[in-house]
Amino acid sequence: MTGSGTENAPGSRGVGDSSSPTIDNPSARPDGSLNDNADDSHGLIIISPSFPAADDSDLVLSSIDNVVFYVKSAIVEKASSAARMSFSKLAAGPHPYDKDLVVVSIPERAPVLMLILQALEGKISLEDPIPECDDLIEAIDALPKYDLEPRTVVRPGTAIYIYLLSHAPTRPLDIFALAAHHKLDSIAVEASKSLLDYPVESIEDEIAIRIGSHYLNRLFSLHRMRLEGMSWLMLKPPMFHGVPQANFLSRTPQVSNGCGEGGRRNLQNAWALGAAPIARDTRPDLNEDRVRKTFQPLALDLDCVVCRSSFMVRIQEVVEGWAAVRDTI
Numbered sequence: 449m450t451g452s453g454t455e456n457a458p459g460s461r462g463v464g465d466s467s468s469p470t471i472d473n474p475s476a477r478p479d480g481s482l483n484d485n486a487d488d489s490h491g492l493i494i495i496s497p498s499f500p501a502a503d504d505s506d507l508v509l510s511s512i513d514n515v516v517f518y519v520k521s522a523i524v525e526k527a528s529s530a531a532r533m534s535f536s537k538l539a540a541g542p543h544p545y546d547k548d549l550v551v552v553s554i555p556e557r558a559p560v561l562m563l564i565l566q567a568l569e570g571k572i573s574l575e576d577p578i579p580e581c582d583d584l585i586e587a588i589d590a591l592p593k594y595d596l597e598p599r600t601v602v603r604p605g606t607a608i609y610i611y612l613l614s615h616a617p618t619r620p621l622d623i624f625a626l627a628a629h630h631k632l633d634s635i636a637v638e639a640s641k642s643l644l645d646y647p648v649e650s651i652e653d654e655i656a657i658r659i660g661s662h663y664l665n666r667l668f669s670l671h672r673m674r675l676e677g678m679s680w681l682m683l684k685p686p687m688f689h690g691v692p693q694a695n696f697l698s699r700t701p702q703v704s705n706g707c708g709e710g711g712r713r714n715l716q717n718a719w720a721l722g723a724a725p726i727a728r729d730t731r732p733d734l735n736e737d738r739v740r741k742t743f744q745p746l747a748l749d750l751d752c753v754v755c756r757s758s759f760m761v762r763i764q765e766v767v768e769g770w771a772a773v774r775d776t777i
């Protein structure tokens with residue numbers, strides 16, 4: 449049975465009517481999922497605690513695990529008039545406890561359907577438990593099926609947006625791929641920061657296809673740019689102590705003062721000793737502590753206080769330069 453049901457789902461008898469049968473079911477968790485011992489084998493339904501029957505709810509949806517949601521169709525239509533039509537085209541059947549009602553079957557798990565509806569209604573609160581990452585991904589991936597545009601649902605500042613970002617540090621590739629696939633640009637940008645330690649060359653084909661060439665290229669470019677950035681920083685040695693003065697009348701360089709040519713070699717050698725392992729092992733997520741711990745012991749080997757100071761200044765310049773290298777796509 450398709451189509452017809454939802455238009456008159458509550459019929460002349462609103463679902464919020466006090467005489468409407470609702471089931472106070474203790475087996476529903478607040479997140480909309482079912483307890484492990486929930487028994488749906490006998491056609492029992494569970495009413496989502498987050499979407500109970502109300503006077504103005506005129507759309508009844510059921511998840512594949514038999515959790516029922518009472519919704520205001522106006523909320524769905526406000527998000528997308530096409531979405532309301534999409535729901536109405538899905539299979540529908542009679543409400544098991546109220547023959548005047550029609551329940552539309554939505555092919556999603558309860559936690560996923562709940563997230564979709566909460567996002568549409570703006571009911572997700574940051575005070576709620578953080579939704580599971582997989583549920584969030586599944587919910588956002590499902591939106592286009594119902595003619596809902598992820599970019600209009602997952603807007604900066606909304607709770608679902610913030611929850612997605614909260615998973616980026618632990619699930620960076622999944623969040624990046626989701627954001628890239630749906631062109632949620634600011635989320636992709638934020639997630640890319642958590643991918644600096646990810647071996648991008650090992651991204652599997654399936655994920656790469658989901659990410660798409662545009663965002664994949666941006667991610668690879670970010671990693672390449674950071675590697676080149678550190679190599680560039682390593683190239684410049686500390687300023688040496690005692691600058692040879694150019695004397696065009698003499699073939700012998702004139703050293704004004706300080707450690708002169710010998711000091712310059714010492715500084716350059718010390719710098720090269722530190723730069724070699726940094727350059728060899730540079731990663732896009734190289735930590736500034738690694739830079740300091742590599743170079744600072746080498747400064748102690750310099751006898752001249754001025755040369756040592758110059759060396760330390762250069763270390764700080766590198767650290768600051770590295771911090772200034774872009775760390776997002």
Ligand SMILES: [Zn+2]
Pocket residue numbers: 689706707711752753754755756
């Ligand atoms: Zn010196």
